[in-house]
Amino acid sequence: MPEQEPKVRARNFDEVPFGYTPELAQLESSRCLQCKKPKCMEGCPVEIDIPAFVKLISEGDYKSAALKLKERNALPAVCGRVCPQEDQCEKLCIVGKKDQPVAVGRLERFAADWERTKGEVTLPEKAPATGKKVAVVGSGPAGLTVAGDLILKGHDVTIFEALHKPGGVLIYGIPEFRLPKAIVQSEVNYLERLGVKVECNCVIGRIDTVDELLREYHAVFLGLGAGLPQFLNIPGENYCGIYSANEYLTRSNLMKAYLFPKYDTPIARGKNVAVFGAGNVAMDSARTALRLGADTVRIIYRRSRDEMPARIEEVHHAEEEGVQFYLLTAPVRFLGDDNGWVTGVECLRMELGEPDESGRRRPVPIKGSEFQLECDMAVVAIGAGPNPLLPTQTPGLELNKRGYIVADLETGKSTKPKTWAGGDIVTGSATVILAMGAGRKAANSIHEYLTS
């Protein structure tokens, strides 16, 4: 797949991969064996008919390929870009046993982009109006999927979003260079054209409670996401220039601080940046820091390369762009100056011991191995938990010990009547596609309830 040169792209916010040309797409799609028992489909959380859409591309019928995708996936342009296909469909591909698997993700992106840029998005037919109203709280991937499914089934759907733009993590979390915001807006516009109402600037839990919503709506879906930043809880963490990844990425992606002063929201442009964590969010933060002008960006992670949760593709992109990796290293405390700005971090070297409850080998400090790293900015990207704002204000909604909503994983039903939940607020931080899968299941369950 043709990509921007690492040194060039590390200083701009344009997408890294250019995308397939029709020629490349046809070539790649004809590698598919059209297996009678497609293993790839077993790996897809939303059960896309992969051989079918791939065949349509190989036949040059891109419009039908996009339609085929949309039968099971409301956001194909998004998934084609951010799904960890290497752990899902492509991992099970038969061609992949002897050769490179068929590039399902890139083909999905090609078909979705083709349809979007040609400007002829066909609207599927909706079922007759049922007279039932559903409130979806959160416009991230789970909420958008629930809305997209239920509107087609004839229900009246309104999405309530706390931020001023819809998309959830798609708009605030994933950077422009991995997922252009125009695409997210285009996907939301598609839903609005289908009849979904989107109300931004509504913080359910403050402007209205779930119980107040239930007076007007027949069912409520909670797709709140993992919106509580996790901090290291080490001394000095409140020095200026130390951001949670949520804040750093929200400033850059949602508020477009990378265009300051054209856009009013500022963001620190550290020259020497330390990013803690090694998931996709840490890679996004590190690569954003480079694009904002950093000379040195270091990923500091307490385990080793094998345990890093980020997509290999994202680690690869980060390395090519010049991000340094300090593995088996954990932070002990931050250092700062008299103005309260961070100047460095004291670290400790680690080694791997026995596995902990996550199944990964536990990092064990090496005594006496303290050393200091200079930095003028830091991003803490070690995970996000459940934002308690709404869950703790909703009687009858059972939460588990860590504050996540307890919901049936097959139906999304919570312990509160007429209330479903799915995505990160149930499982903890996961992926866009898993949230969509949860949204699909909840939509089916809600539909069953509304029509029984």
Place this chain on the structure above:
Amino acid sequence: MAEKTVCHLRVEAPKIAQKAQPGQFVVLRVNETGERVPLTMGGTDPAAGTIDLIFQVVGKSTALMRTLNVGDSIQDIIGPLGKPTHIEKIGKVICVGGGTGVAVMYPITKAYKEAGNHVTAIIGARTKDLLILEDEMKAASHDLRVTTDDGSYGVHGFVTDVLRKILDEQKDVKLIVGIGPVPMMKFLCKLTKEYGVKTMVSLNPIMVDATGMCGACRVTVGGKTKFCCVDGPEFDGHEVDYDELVKRQRAYLTEEKVSMEEFKAAGR
């Protein structure tokens, strides 16, 4: 009200006006390139569906807001945010407001009085032109004292000078609420700690989302990190690390200057 530095906007926001409680705030974005600006509400009119925002013009966003005229629109407004003030009938309450802190102090003062407390209010500003809501605060309390730093109106001195006098005279004050610039709240709490009177303050750190998802507004209270937007904005004033708050508020001084210079250069 000072012509160019203190601004009062009455905004049509019916749902927020209906739901807002004393002590809560809103976040607004004037236009597409605007930042998210948190502002406390200086009063609401649920029947008319409006909320009052009174603020000092300190940078580009507030300067931009000052250019808004009747009939103009604000692109995004979110609220009500923050935990409402905890109002109960406890006896003698003193409400102290400094500068534009008096704006949010007003609905709080009114609420304490309506709850059956005996309310003394002290409001202060640097100079007469910066005093706000004097008549409203008089109506909202049983006893109003006014101070100006330069003596141009009322008592010549700080709100803390008047407070000290009252605390010397009255030994049965149950609660003090203090809202204003950080140094004012810091010194107010130093004073009230001497007298052992519980004091609540309302903090104003930088915020981005204001719903608890980013941590920009983190403050240290009682040695623990709290998010001002969801755990506050009111906290026990004796437990707050004011020095850290001031440093964090200054994190973008350079950028703020750049924004303001560009704004002025564009002839606004």
